Amino acid sequence: MKRFEHKKVLVTGGAGAIGSAAVRRFLDEGARIAIVDRNGAAARELARSLGDNTIAIEADVTDEQNVRAAVETTVETLGGLDVVFNNAGISGVVAPVHELPVEDWDTIIRINLRGIFLVLQASLRAMIEGGAGGSIVNMGSSMAGWDVLSGGAGYVASKHGVVGLTRVAALDAAPYGIRVNAICPGVIETMLGVPASGDGDFKSSVQHFADRIPLRRIGQPEDVAASVAFLASDEARHVTGVDWLIDGGQTLQSWANAPTGGAFPKYR
Numbered sequence: 001m002k003r004f005e006h007k008k009v010l011v012t013g014g015a016g017a018i019g020s021a022a023v024r025r026f027l028d029e030g031a032r033i034a035i036v037d038r039n040g041a042a043a044r045e046l047a048r049s050l051g052d053n054t055i056a057i058e059a060d061v062t063d064e065q066n067v068r069a070a071v072e073t074t075v076e077t078l079g080g081l082d083v084v085f086n087n088a089g090i091s092g093v094v095a096p097v098h099e100l101p102v103e104d105w106d107t108i109i110r111i112n113l114r115g116i117f118l119v120l121q122a123s124l125r126a127m128i129e130g131g132a133g134g135s136i137v138n139m140g141s142s143m144a145g146w147d148v149l150s151g152g153a154g155y156v157a158s159k160h161g162v163v164g165l166t167r168v169a170a171l172d173a174a175p176y177g178i179r180v181n182a183i184c185p186g187v188i189e190t191m192l193g194v195p196a197s198g199d200g201d202f203k204s205s206v207q208h209f210a211d212r213i214p215l216r217r218i219g220q221p222e223d224v225a226a227s228v229a230f231l232a233s234d235e236a237r238h239v240t241g242v243d244w245l246i247d248g249g250q251t252l253q254s255w256a257n258a259p260t261g262g263a264f265p266k267y268r
């Protein structure tokens, strides 16, 4: 498939696990891509390894000037902006609400919500000016944008915010032919922090999560990239304002269906 031939794509957090998988997917499908990341060295290294159809831009998504400059550079260098994967984010500190330091709350909201807003706003402005429509995919989370995580106040608030913001932006952008959607991945293997070729602890950790997911597998960055590419492509031309789960059925497990003893005896 070459759904992104002649398309100009910007990916924030493009040097990270999920971002770089999306960059590769867009590239395979014919796009020219701006890899935007606060880790400039990693972004440059990735762009160098991927070749001529990528550029690297060092930018912090929490900084309005940085974000504007990144979008302007993308439009000038690639010749426009058709697709944005608004992905940069962090997990933050795990602590009960009553113990969470305010500075940790501020940090996560600043990156995961203000950052998403700034990139969304600058991208919409560029797309509206370009007059050719576009598609933006914001990064949410299944465990934190749909469900809640005990001890994850800042992360959950930020990802719930992304889902709400996405729905508002979908309405505001629709008159310009711009679609705005969110993706909500579940546990992605790279989150476990140990290389896939790692030791027994890593394997048992993967197994631990996989056993608790209805599809009995743990998500890969490429699984996320495939959904991002679909939502960003013209195949999803009638899809806007959704929060799209990519979690192997993880969030279907309410109390009644809990893997460790739900309301009814297991039938398998």
Ligand SMILES: NC(=O)c1ccc[n+]([C@@H]2O[C@H](COP(=O)([O-])OP(=O)(O)OC[C@H]3O[C@@H](n4cnc5c(N)ncnc54)[C@H](O)[C@@H]3O)[C@@H](O)[C@H]2O)c1
Pocket: 012, 013, 014, 015, 016, 017, 018, 019, 036, 037, 038, 039, 059, 060, 061, 062, 087, 088, 089, 090, 091, 111, 115, 139, 140, 141, 142, 184, 185, 186, 187, 188, 189, 190, 191
């Ligand atoms: N990995 C998972 O299991 C999972 C699940 C659901 C959602 N997510 C979300 O996916 C996104 C990407 O996560 P990942 O797992 O690829 O993490 P990652 O740490 O591998 O990648 C994140 C990238 O974002 C960049 N970044 C962080 N803060 C930035 C800032 N202020 N400005 C610019 N760049 C910044 C980092 O340098 C890094 O390259 C995050 O928003 C995360 O919340 C991840």
